[in-house]
Amino acid sequence: MATKPKIAFFDFTSCEGCQLTVIDLLQTHLGLLDLVEIVQFREAMSEKDEDYQIAFVEGSCTRKGDEARLLQIREQASMVVALGACAHLGGINALKNRWAIENVQTYVYGKNGKDAYESYPARPISAVIKVDAVIPGCPIDRYEFLRVVQLILQGRKPRLPDYPLCVECKLKENACLNTLGKPCLGPITRAGCNAICPTYGDGCEGCRGWHPEANFTYMREILRGHGLSDAEIDARFTMFNHYQFQHMGDEAPITTPISPAKDEPLPTSTFAAPKEA
Amino acid sequence: MTENIKVNVHHVTRVEGHGNIVVDVRGGTIEKCELQIVESPRFFEAMLRGRPYHQASHITSRICGICACGHATASLRATERALKVKLSEQTIRLRKLVFHGEMLDSHILHVYMLVAPDFLGVGSVIPLAKTHPEVVKRALRMKQFAGDLCATFAGRHTHPIAMTVGGFTQYPSMTRVEELRERAEAMIADVDATVELFGTLPWPNFERETEYVALVQPDEYGFIDGMIASSDGYTLPVEQYRSVTNERLVPHSTAKHTAFNRDSYMVGALARFNLKHEQLHPRAKAAAEHLGLRAPCYNPFLNSAAQVVEIVHCVDDTIRLLDETLTRGITWEAPAPVTLSPGARGVGACDVPRGTLFHEYQIGEDGLIEEANCIIPTGQNLGNIDRDMRALVPKILTEPEDQIRLKMEMLVRAYDPCISCSTHFLNVEFVGK
Numbered sequence: 001m002a003t004k005p006k007i008a009f010f011d012f013t014s015c016e017g018c019q020l021t022v023i024d025l026l027q028t029h030l031g032l033l034d035l036v037e038i039v040q041f042r043e044a045m046s047e048k049d050e051d052y053q054i055a056f057v058e059g060s061c062t063r064k065g066d067e068a069r070l071l072q073i074r075e076q077a078s079m080v081v082a083l084g085a086c087a088h089l090g091g092i093n094a095l096k097n098r099w100a101i102e103n104v105q106t107y108v109y110g111k112n113g114k115d116a117y118e119s120y121p122a123r124p125i126s127a128v129i130k131v132d133a134v135i136p137g138c139p140i141d142r143y144e145f146l147r148v149v150q151l152i153l154q155g156r157k158p159r160l161p162d163y164p165l166c167v168e169c170k171l172k173e174n175a176c177l178n179t180l181g182k183p184c185l186g187p188i189t190r191a192g193c194n195a196i197c198p199t200y201g202d203g204c205e206g207c208r209g210w211h212p213e214a215n216f217t218y219m220r221e222i223l224r225g226h227g228l229s230d231a232e233i234d235a236r237f238t239m240f241n242h243y244q245f246q247h248m249g250d251e252a253p254i255t256t257p258i259s260p261a262k263d264e265p266l267p268t269s270t271f272a273a274p275k276e277a
Numbered sequence: 278m279t280e281n282i283k284v285n286v287h288h289v290t291r292v293e294g295h296g297n298i299v300v301d302v303r304g305g306t307i308e309k310c311e312l313q314i315v316e317s318p319r320f321f322e323a324m325l326r327g328r329p330y331h332q333a334s335h336i337t338s339r340i341c342g343i344c345a346c347g348h349a350t351a352s353l354r355a356t357e358r359a360l361k362v363k364l365s366e367q368t369i370r371l372r373k374l375v376f377h378g379e380m381l382d383s384h385i386l387h388v389y390m391l392v393a394p395d396f397l398g399v400g401s402v403i404p405l406a407k408t409h410p411e412v413v414k415r416a417l418r419m420k421q422f423a424g425d426l427c428a429t430f431a432g433r434h435t436h437p438i439a440m441t442v443g444g445f446t447q448y449p450s451m452t453r454v455e456e457l458r459e460r461a462e463a464m465i466a467d468v469d470a471t472v473e474l475f476g477t478l479p480w481p482n483f484e485r486e487t488e489y490v491a492l493v494q495p496d497e498y499g500f501i502d503g504m505i506a507s508s509d510g511y512t513l514p515v516e517q518y519r520s521v522t523n524e525r526l527v528p529h530s531t532a533k534h535t536a537f538n539r540d541s542y543m544v545g546a547l548a549r550f551n552l553k554h555e556q557l558h559p560r561a562k563a564a565a566e567h568l569g570l571r572a573p574c575y576n577p578f579l580n581s582a583a584q585v586v587e588i589v590h591c592v593d594d595t596i597r598l599l600d601e602t603l604t605r606g607i608t609w610e611a612p613a614p615v616t617l618s619p620g621a622r623g624v625g626a627c628d629v630p631r632g633t634l635f636h637e638y639q640i641g642e643d644g645l646i647e648e649a650n651c652i653i654p655t656g657q658n659l660g661n662i663d664r665d666m667r668a669l670v671p672k673i674l675t676e677p678e679d680q681i682r683l684k685m686e687m688l689v690r691a692y693d694p695c696i697s698c699s700t701h702f703l704n705v706e707f708v709g710k
């Protein structure tokens with residue numbers, strides 16, 4: 001048998017839920033360990049080997065120190081795969097980008113927090129290094145992970161579905177939430193999760209990012225039809241895709257501020273901040 | 278005897294998150310002994326400001342992939358208390374089932390994959406799968422049940438979908454509930470084998486009495502809502518959590534430290550066991566006996582044993598709740614209504630696998646969150662871990678360096694620190710040797 005490809009997992013700013021989803025997959029597919037050699041997986045093992053070909057990277061880049069590590073991974077790996085929405089889109093982490101860094105540092109850590117807790121606006125890893133493949137989702141879908149690994153092992157390039165979530169949802173014969181008066185972002189979201197949220201009665205929140213033909217104007221009209229305010233619709237659009245809209249600049253189909261305003265004052269609230277020492 | 282020793286464990290692996298242990302001993306005196314948190318801060322409280330209240334549980338479940346259901350539940354309770362939502366008996370019962378699923382998943386992951394390899398003399402769970410395949414297979418089997426328990430009612434363990442403000446957005450068929458009930462029964466043999474296995478492990482002998490804090494409920498060994506209780510004899514409503522946690526910044530950590538009646542306190546399975554062991558299901562009590570766990574227990578290494586006891590308790594309580602659900606059936610209830618008012622505040626508290634978790638929100642009349650605060654268990658344990666390390670180091674200084682390193686790592690691991698939530702963790706650094 002040819003030598004098994006060596007794979008490594010890395011995490012940056014994340015909840016580690018995507019790595020845990022990989023562990024969950026092993027519950028039913030332990031045989032995966034016969035096909036690949038895992039050489040780094042901090043979540044599950046102490047051993048570490050810097051010799052690997054495929055790197056799965058979870059989490060967003062949120063500070064200077066992350067960049068060097070990402071570049072190092074890129075240098076070593078012949079294939080870099082973004083694992084989950086944090087790495088793919090910036091995800092939830094980018095919600096903090098609404099404010100200046102000093103603002104969020106002060107709110108959470110108090111006025112002494114500014115210097116101690118280094119951070120900058122959250123970015124997907126593709127903002128720092130070239131990414132060869134993406135496994136979207138927050139968290140990833142374990143079976144999509146399996147499919148992607150299989151394709152990579154066969155030397156083929158994984159491709160994401162480029163049609164809307166509604167296609168999968170219809171195939172599952174779900175009653176459409178948007179016709180039941182419940183907001184759902186399925187029409188603009190990239191399929192691939194088997195429409196898991198609508199299947200459980202909750203509208204899609206767009207964690208897989210948009211499909212190439214997404215029509216935001218039409219989507220906004222549907223949501224207005226539910227009586228949602230534009231601010232509320234913006235909040236839904238930006239939940240996982242805040243970074244994407246920020247980087248559309250003036251083109252962004254968003255009506256409320258999503259980036260820090262000039263001269264925005266620092267928060268004076270001590271609601272979340274600890275007592276000053 | 279080692280006079281000068283510097284231990285640096287960088288990124289203590291097999292802990293969720295990034296941390297370093299730094300020990301610096303000169304001439305037999307401890308110069309430095311601390312757990313440094315090097316994880317990037319994530320600023321969840323700040324990002325909640327201005328978001329609609331119904332997004333809060335879905336945003337905050339992303340604080341931690343392991344405690345996703347716990348964060349979601351604490352978040353929902355904070356919102357529901359602020360918006361005067363009255364939950365149905367069914368919602369409360371189904372949420373408990375989801376919570377047990379997460380408690381089981383997390384405890385099984387911790388004791389089998391993160392703790393057991395230390396005792397069985399292998400580096401991690403991956404080689405363990407080769408040396409002790411039956412142990413790993415059992416762990417994965419149990420974990421799968423736990424995940425499916427969450428998924429049946431909430432759609433997914435990481436991150437729950439169907440739990441919403443006021444109730445659920447979807448309900449499972451009775452067939453799925455029946456199937457779970459059968460699998461729960463079948464799991465009892467695995468639970469017994471777990472108690473057997475952990476009964477044979479030589480827990481390090483070390484004691485340091487501290488203050489233990491947990492949520493207590495009048496009629497059960499529960500995890501959601503209740504009063505905050507301390508082993509120092511205080512009981513407070515959850516609204517007064519700030520007088521318990523007293524958060525402060527420390528230079529070596531991106532997580533805030535806490536202190537109540539002493540310099541530090543402990544939360545988690547051992548704290549819960551010490552405070553309310555009398556309410557455990559009978560089989561869990563027997564398991565504690567078998568594991569040599571007797572309240573009050575001051576050995577932090579036995580937190581892992583207390584987790585095993587809670588595995589037994591949660592399986593038995595799951596069976597009880599599933600039986601009740603099968604008897605009463607499931608009613609398709611719409612989520613209970615909210616009442617918006619200006620500046621409404623609410624506190625949600627849950628005992629998640631690693632200890633007591635608090636969320637507090639202030640929600641405006643427009644339904645947007647104005648203020649948010651989250652206090653996670655690992656942050657509350659950090660001060661106590663530092664103090665345990667300081668008490669442990671002098672006792673093991675004469676041992677070889679790799680033994681010191683392993684014991685320090687094991688101590689930190691016993692607390693099951695989830696650093697991605699307090700922010701990330703672990704590395705032992707032997708400084709200047």
Ligand code: SF4
Pocket residue numbers: 014015016017018019058059083084085086087091092137138139140339342435
């Ligand atoms: S994408 Fe979601 S599940 Fe995955 S690490 Fe990020 S927050 Fe966690």
Ligand code: SF4
Pocket residue numbers: 165166167169170174175176177178179184185186187195198204
């Ligand atoms: S529920 Fe959502 S995903 Fe499903 S068909 Fe309707 S809009 Fe599309």
Ligand code: SF4
Pocket residue numbers: 137138165189190193194195196197198203204205206207208209
């Ligand atoms: S339904 Fe939408 S929000 Fe849910 S997992 Fe799929 S893409 Fe993500």
